[in-house]
Amino acid sequence: MPASSTVLSAHNLVKTYGLSDGRKVRAVDGISLTVQAGEVLGLVGESGCGKSTLGRCLLRLMDVSQGQIVFEGQDITHMSEAALRPVRQRMQMVFQDSHASLNPRRRVGDLLAEPLKVHRQADGQRRSSAEIARRLSELMELVALPRNALDRYPHEFSGGQRQRINIARALALSPLLVVADEPVSALDVSVQAQIVNLFADLREQLGLTYLFIAHDLAVVRQISTRVAVMYLGAIVETGVTDVVLHHPAHPYTRALMQAVPRPVVGGMRLPSLKGDVPSPMTRQTGCRFHMRCPVAQPSCVTNVPALQRLGDGREVACHFPLV
Incomplete structure (x- = not known):
């Protein structure tokens, strides 16, 4: 497959869970993304933001509530299990818990x-x-x-x-796409490096394409060619790994980077984030990050920011990107 071809794409993907009291939770809330052949797309964000749910939806391990999933040019969103069987040979998953998955x-x-x-x-x-x-x-x-x-x-x-x-x-089964759901988070640091190096070697040797889900930015920086930052069920920033992680444009991305322990911290620092991730059971008005954002303005409370392309090719969902 040519390196420029699209292996997997999702369009306005939504995954909703119904609660016993009649309320609904949007674990994945209108996500659109593409994965190109041969690349490693790192998906990062806090625990509970919907990363694992998104990964399972993309492989049709879960049915989506809304949206479209296209794999190798085929719309697999509503494919039957019988029709999916030959497709599944080309898309596989590595789960987080190595013990429970065997x-x-x-x-x-x-x-x-x-x-x-x-x-x-x-x-x-x-x-x-x-x-x-x-x-x-x-x-x-x-x-x-x-x-x-x-x-x-x-x-x-x-x-x-x-x-x-x-x-x-x-x-x-010699797949083309592998979704790795936090495959090193439960391992010792020294072992993590070995497994990440193994993923990198296999990519070179077999021509694999990865969606690599992680919350450790050091791991993402090491293996990913492109990164997508997820917050409360949505993508807030995406672009080439070095650009996004070294010069983050979204306040949430910058806060994630500043939370990484380092002996010397240079560049501009924003105030630390306060509070926890809002409950996904409550739909937020405006920007979903405005309640925790240190640079939020009144317009952020009412207007929902769409992903906008910046001059360096990345996309950011913020009314006041940090560029």
Whole structure:
């Protein structure tokens, strides 16, 4: 696939949950984004802002309430499960909890072989036992685990090794797109670096495209080519990683950057954010960030900012961008 082609696009995506008292929560609130072939789009934001929900919706692990999802030119928004089956071979997910995402009663080899048995090859034929065994060996080599790991159970591995197994399972069917949902947040710092480097190596080796969900900006800076900042169910800033993280235009993005511990802090500092993220059960008027924004003006309370393109190519949803 050409590097400039669009692998995945979402248009005005909304995911609503109904509560027992009749109220509704918009976990994803009108998001539009694109993921280009070969890129790593980092999705960042505070816990509870809807990052994981968005990732699951994009892969149709959850049905959306409104909007459109297009994958490799196909509208998959309302595809049936039968029609989605061949599509799912091209889009896979690595979950955050490496322990909970693996069946503790099955050996690693059985876990990795299952998708190879369920899905047929491109010619419609099922894989032979020899082909499956050969593919399992290839997967172990890709994620730097020994061949005898296939005969062991998930509890016999460390957290980092289990995450390598999850990555191997995601790669089993040679997907184009991998959505990684905070894949290193539960790991030690030294192990985090190893897994992030593995993601980077696999991207170069296999030509993968990633949607990399994280709250650690250091991890996002290391692996992402482009970044989208999410707040309360919506994208507030997006652009090339170095530009967004070194010269943030949205007050929320700048606040995230200033929250990162560093020995020496240079440049302009804004007052620290006060308060918590507003409840998604209450629809905000105007800018969704105005209640916490240190530079909010009266117009921010009533007027909803749309994503506007700046001169450096990025987009920001702010009436008074910090440029």
